[in-house]
Each structure stands twice: as structure tokens, then as C-alpha cells.
Amino acid sequence: MALAVDASRFEGVPMAPPDPILGVSEAFKADTSDLKLNLGVGAYRTEELQPAVLNVVKKAEKLMLEKGENKEYLPIEGFAAFNKATADLLLGADNPVIKQGRVATLQSLSGTGSLRLAAAFIQRYFPDAKVLISSPTWGNHKNIFNDARVPWSEYRYYDPKTVGLDFEGMIADIQAAPEGSFVLLHGCAHNPTGIDPTPEQWEKLADVIEEKKHMPFFDVAYQGFASGSLDEDASSVRLFVKRGLEVFVAQSYSKNLGLYAERIGAINVICSAPEVADRVKSQLKRLARPMYSNPPIHGAKIVANVVGDPTMFGEWKEEMEQMAGRIKNVRQKLYDSLTEKDQSGKDWSFILSQIGMFSFTGLNRPQSDNMTDKWHIYMTKDGRISLAGLNLAKCEYLADAIIDSFHNVN
Ligand code: KET
Numbered sequence: 001m002a003l004a005v006d007a008s009r010f011e012g013v014p015m016a017p018p019d020p021i022l023g024v025s026e027a028f029k030a031d032t033s034d035l036k037l038n039l040g041v042g043a044y045r046t047e048e049l050q051p052a053v054l055n056v057v058k059k060a061e062k063l064m065l066e067k068g069e070n071k072e073y074l075p076i077e078g079f080a081a082f083n084k085a086t087a088d089l090l091l092g093a094d095n096p097v098i099k100q101g102r103v104a105t106l107q108s109l110s111g112t113g114s115l116r117l118a119a120a121f122i123q124r125y126f127p128d129a130k131v132l133i134s135s136p137t138w139g140n141h142k143n144i145f146n147d148a149r150v151p152w153s154e155y156r157y158y159d160p161k162t163v164g165l166d167f168e169g170m171i172a173d174i175q176a177a178p179e180g181s182f183v184l185l186h187g188c189a190h191n192p193t194g195i196d197p198t199p200e201q202w203e204k205l206a207d208v209i210e211e212k213k214h215m216p217f218f219d220v221a222y223q224g225f226a227s228g229s230l231d232e233d234a235s236s237v238r239l240f241v242k243r244g245l246e247v248f249v250a251q252s253y254s255k256n257l258g259l260y261a262e263r264i265g266a267i268n269v270i271c272s273a274p275e276v277a278d279r280v281k282s283q284l285k286r287l288a289r290p291m292y293s294n295p296p297i298h299g300a301k302i303v304a305n306v307v308g309d310p311t312m313f314g315e316w317k318e319e320m321e322q323m324a325g326r327i328k329n330v331r332q333k334l335y336d337s338l339t340e341k342d343q344s345g346k347d348w349s350f351i352l353s354q355i356g357m358f359s360f361t362g363l364n365r366p367q368s369d370n371m372t373d374k375w376h377i378y379m380t381k382d383g384r385i386s387l388a389g390l391n392l393a394k395c396e397y398l399a400d401a402i403i404d405s406f407h408n409v410n
Pocket of ligand 1: 021022040041042043109110111112113138140186191219220221251252253254260265
């Protein structure tokens, strides 16, 4: 028999607001309309709008099953073959920093967990430093640094007037920051804007970061998804490493291998000398141990198998190009539909110049609300839509909704 409880010890615990990104998926699930479309979370769907497991992942899993591998704990730093594969993929296998043993790599809980681990490291060893983050940025960045008690401030990034990069503002803010700040940079396919610096601008950024003795800190969640090429999408990181700088890089395999729920990624710290890398790695392990002890094995083995086998690696690249290609097709079709339907003369070409999974539509909060409330199109309130959740059949409907929201809602 249950006893009545008239006073809870949790009276002081208020209801938390829904997450601005993952909360959108929850709201989408609750909508019973046939028209509904989930363009909230950045997760790849097929042309049938279904989630899919890559064929090469199924192949790797089959091999793993056949080998009958065990479920023993991994070491704190993760699966050795994964750590090698992930650093090779990021930096290029023949990168001198790898040969010289200057990279500390720890398998961690996907991109988020890797960022969080690095944030804990910053808090412990650079307690006076702050992190500079782009305005706008991926919604979770601020939570990660807040929870790790690392102070942060924003640098200008997006210019709504040009619907492009505010490069002057970005440089000025990074230059004005206290020497030795950490500068968080999106390696490619900036989320949510889809606008990346050009190669020349990356060089200029590296000049300023080097001059100010800042620490570049890359978040690489879309390697291969911006251009379709793994090497090209890593060129920003490699440019900083080539200059001999010390660099932090968080990696995720959620998007490019579709391993969202496996929580597989890594934190890499490129250091000035091998003995520095050893010390940094030892402290990252020390931070990871009381947080989650050691990382999960399944995703690590998939990545190690796919990247380590030339045939499967080739198959992965093909599938990634297909995914990136499908997103490019819907991007084009959305642009075509908007220009065809919208008679106002508005220039929609920014949609074509943005890259990666998202389009930053410029819709404000009430307009984004209209997209959801009236049109059953679920998106984040900053005006971001995930094109990975769109198909050709829905482009015209989406264009109608955007035109209505843009012109009829203030
Ligand atoms: N960095 C960026 C820039 C990013 O967009 C994501 C995920 C992550 C890191 C973390 O992904 P993980 O699965 O922890 O490796 N972004 C999508 C999903 C999310 O918000 O968690 C998104 O923006 O929709």
C-alpha cells in the first residue's frame, strides 16, 4: 500500500525549460498533423524522411558480431585503434605532429562530451582564461562552458545586413580579447549560419590568434558534410597545426557516420612536444575517470573498422558524398521554389551560399513560431532549418511557409 506523501523534498526544484534543439523533436512527436515536418535537430534523413544507418556501418557491425568481440571495459582514454584512426582522419595520417607523438587523443562521449571534457580541463588548468564563442553559435556551447564554470564572451560572426560573415567584427573582437583566451571555432559548416571563413580569412584569423597567444579550440562536428571531402573539411584545423600552434579539437561522428546514439567522438590536443602531450593526456584521463570512467566501445570499433579498412573507408566516402549531395539538391530546390513563388523581389541567394546541414533563414522568433503553429514545420527559434530533414517533395510547401512567415508576420 502506497503511503501519501504530502511534502516533497523536491519543492525547490523548478521545471526546466525544454532544450531549444532537442525539445523541438519532442514537440514534433506530439503533433498529430499529416503536414508536420521536423527541421529542428541536425540529423540526416533519407528522401523518404526516415533515419538511416549507413551501409558501411552495417557491414562493420556484421564483422564485429562475427568476430564475437567481448564487452570488457575500455581503458580511460578509449579504444587505441579508434584514437589512432580519429587523429589520422583529422590531421592526415602523415602529419608530422602525429609522427612526433605530439597529439593527445582521448575517445570521449561524442562531440558534446569531448567539448565538456576540454571545458573541465580549461577550468582546472586555465582558471583565469575565458572562451570566445561566435555570435550566434550552436545552442549547447554556452551550456557546456556555463556548467564547467568557464567564463565566455561572444565575438561577432554573422552580419544580418549582408547575410554573411562579419569578418572585420570577428577579427576586432578576437584581437580585443585578453591575451591567452581560448577561441572556439567551428572547423567547417558553421552551425547555425552555414557560413565559413574563406581560406584567406582562416590565415588572417590564425595570424591574430597567434599574435595574441590565444588558444584555438575547434569544434569539428561536420567533417565531410560541408564539402563532401574529409580532407577539405579539415583544412582549417590543419592550417593552424601547420603553423606549429597548440590546438584543441573536439570531434564527433554523429553526423558524418550517422552514429548519433552511439556517442562516439574524441578530444585531441596538439601540443608543442611529446612530453607535453603525455602530461595533457594524463590529466584528461584524470578528469574523465570520475565523470564517466571510460567510454563506450561499440561506436569506437565501428569507426576504427571503417577508417582502418581501405575498402570500407572508400564506401564511407561514397555514402557521405551521397548524403551531402542530397542536402545540396534540397537546398537548390528550396531556393528555386522561393524565387519562383515570392513576387517581392527579395534575394534568396544566401540559401545557396550557406553550406552544411543547415540553412539560417533569417526568420525571427515570431516568424519561426508561425512556421510551427500554422504550418507544422518544426525548427529552432533562431530561424535555423535542418535541410537534412527536408526532401524534394516538401520544398514547395516549405517555401510557401517561409514566404508567408517572412511577409505576413513581424
Ligand atoms: N558541435 C556542433 C557544432 C553541433 O552542431 C553538434 C550537434 C555537436 C557539437 C554535438 O553533437 P554530438 O552528437 O554530441 O557529437 N548538433 C545537433 C544536435 C544537437 O543539438 O545535439 C544540432 O545542432 O541539431
